[in-house]
Amino acid sequence: MLKFGKYFWIAFLVSNLYGESMSKDTCSFCVLKDAPSQCATFCLSALHPLFDHNTKYQHKMNNLADTLSNSNAKLDKIEGQMQSLQNSVETLKTSMEEILHKINNHTCDSRLEENQLTDSHKTVSGTNDKIILPVFKQIGSRSFYIERRVTQDWTTAEKTCRQKGGHLASIKNEEEFTAITGKLDQSWYWIGINDREKEGEYVSVASGKPAPFLKWGWFRYSNGNVRDCVRLSKNGLLDSFCNETYFFICQQDNEI
Known part of the structure; x- marks a missing residue:
């Protein structure tokens, strides 16, 4: 009996809300023959727009989640490319340091050879009475x-x-x-x-x-x-x- 009374008051309130939209020449009221079925159907029809809105919102949320996932994937790809570029720069830096080291060593060797030749020339000049250079x-x-x-x-x-x-x-x-x-x-x-x-x-x-x-x-x-x-x-x-x-x-x- 309590359950039936619940549906009755729901029907009564809905009737008052929509009563003004009815024809003034018509006196209508809701006759509840099967309160559970009738009230449930009415409530579902009243809530249907809310369900549609919720479904659209859910689709938007899903699309947003997909977009965010794709963005994360792109960021991961960019991060990988940056790491690869950094590795290449480090490799190039190491190669340049090795080349500069070789150049410096070559310059030092050249200076050493030049000094040795100068010393040899001084030695030969100082002992010219003993050693005659080929062209002389x-x-x-x-x-x-x-x-x-x-x-x-x-x-x-x-x-x-x-x-x-x-x-x-x-x-x-x-x-x-x-x-x-x-x-x-x-x-x-x-x-x-x-x-x-x-x-x-x-x-x-x-x-x-x-x-x-x-x-x-x-x-x-x-x-x-x-x-x-x-x-x-x-x-x-x-x-x-x-x-x-x-x-x-x-x-x-x-x-x-």
């Missing part, structure tokens, strides 16, 4: 190289002599002058005597000391000229412009 020939008591094919200016000739293991030559005495000029033709040859630092003070480029022997030819330019380098021929010495080009004579030692 014994003339009198010392070793000389006479260039007969290529002409150069004075500075370049001195550089060439250093590359061969010596310097532009200086003549130490009359005996040596005779021995050297006896090997020459009628050409001119640069030697290492010059007054580039101070006019009139002739020094040897090999030793930096004053020239030990000066035998000027029959002709010589007047003092005060800018002819600061000295060339040699069979007839003696002549001061000349340093940028002129001639053959040249190198000496192996650096004592004179």
Whole structure:
């Protein structure tokens, strides 16, 4: 009986809510023959829009969950790519460090070889009376190289002599002058005597000391000229412009 009363009051309230929508000429009321069935059907029809709304909301939630899942998958993929890129950068960094290390070692080895060659050159220069370098020939008591094919200016000739293991030559005495000029033709040859630092003070480029022997030819330019380098021929010495080009004579030692 209590259950029946419950459905009756539900039907009564629904009738009052919807009564105004009915025709004013019609007096209607709900006759409950089967209260449980009738009220249940009515409630289901009234709640149907709520069920539809809930279903749509559930679909949206499912779609949102799928989107979030896809986003997480993309983030995981991007994270993997970033990790791979970081590994590649680390590998490249290691390779660059190895290359720089090899370059530094090669530079050090090159400097060591250069120092060893310099030391060897100093040793050879200091013992020139015992060891004659291949390009030099014994003339009198010392070793000389006479260039007969290529002409150069004075500075370049001195550089060439250093590359061969010596310097532009200086003549130490009359005996040596005779021995050297006896090997020459009628050409001119640069030697290492010059007054580039101070006019009139002739020094040897090999030793930096004053020239030990000066035998000027029959002709010589007047003092005060800018002819600061000295060339040699069979007839003696002549001061000349340093940028002129001639053959040249190198000496192996650096004592004179």
